[in-house]
Amino acid sequence: MEAPLNAGFAFQGIVIFLAAPLAAGVLRKLKAVLQNRLGAPVVQPYRDLRKLLGKEEVVSGTASGLFRVAPYVVFAATAGACSLVPVVLARMATAGGAWGDLVVLVGLLALGRFALALGALEAGSAFGGMGSSREMMVSSLAEPALLTALFVAALEARTSEAGRIAAHVARTGGAAFGPGSAFALAALFLVALAECGRLPVDNPSTHLELTMIHEAMILEYSGRSLALIEWASQARLLLFMTLLVDLFLPWGIALDASAAALALGAAVYALKIAGLCAVLAFAETSTAKLRLFRVPDFLGAAFVLALIGLFSQGFIQWGL
């Protein structure tokens, strides 16, 4: 029983990759409706990716091999990170063996963004360097907040494996969602905005020279490389959404691999992600982008929230 559950757990990462363009499409559609537009069909990101995969690549004359390798590293690192999280199936305590935990996940995401920042420097365009330096600044501030928020969930479940945390919280019920979790959830939401290049830290739908971060790094990429990077960044967004719902609000997730439990888990997961997309669309429509020098304040607030969450979780577990 143990082996198929382990394999099934890792295969959930593929679900994230397959569903990520759909989630991005739904998000764009919701935002378009809020802007009184009709907007692109929800399957548009799939069409974009399919077209990009069939296109030729143009590589700048100044770029070395690193430029070509970087998109594959980004894609592989994101895929690895996706295989560590529960989507519709939690990991039971009885399933033996160790699986990569949340620290590995954060590390893999950092590897991906490091590769992308290096690749962006390669083409020798001014925008690439600007985007890389901004991305590194944002990530250096977001990462401590991210880790601290994740540790709150780990403290509650006494394990740092995402799959086991989800199983613990789902089985314990409402008692597992204390004030610490509420703070950590808020912190993780803010960090997710920064990590995925959403408003108010970065705007995914603009190419304004003064503000762009992620878009500045991918300006020089074309064809298949661009498709891989875009796909990976869509998967990263869905990965963070999955972390938000499955670490803190995993109720309904499948605790065993029976067909009924999996179907229920998938339905509940789709509902939760759709709800989160709606929240994100509302938040992005009603906020303006922050000035770049205000981003540290924003991420500082996220870090403080995560820290308060960690302390309250500690007090509840061990007392003063």
Next chain:
Amino acid sequence: MFRILRRCARTGLATLPLEPARDADYELAGEKLRESIRRLRGGRSLYVREVDAGSCNGCEIEISALTSPVYDAERFGVHVTASPRHADVLLVTGPVTRQMELALKMTYEAAPEPKIVVACGDCALDGGAFAGSYAVAGAVEDVLPVDIRIKGCPPKPSAILGALLAAVERAGKA
């Protein structure tokens, strides 16, 4: 925050249905277009890079209206992009001035195959009011192979979008 959302709800859908393009508005020029559309999987996703080769900015105003809620080019998968590396369509406006001739050629080289060149507006087609000027190198056709020609001075936003989509559809079927 809620003021914006309330206003969104009050306004309702601003997007107008697209008027079908009239045949007099555009011409297909290149033989290459059909092959390009095939390799672009039917043209349901088009990233457009706008190149101003010396235009009076009349065409630019009409093109920037395409991204507004009223025309909403994104509903057809048409997306204006910031980099020629991402582009499937080069939308060239204005007569090609001597200063912009090299830049236009470099933009064309920077875009990955398959790429579609659209000459947009009367100046791009034959130089328009600027034809024969000492500062003008010629029409877009004199510099790049043009696939689609869109007439008008300036063409209406609906005509630009309609002509682009109709041309892509016709070439895809042919």
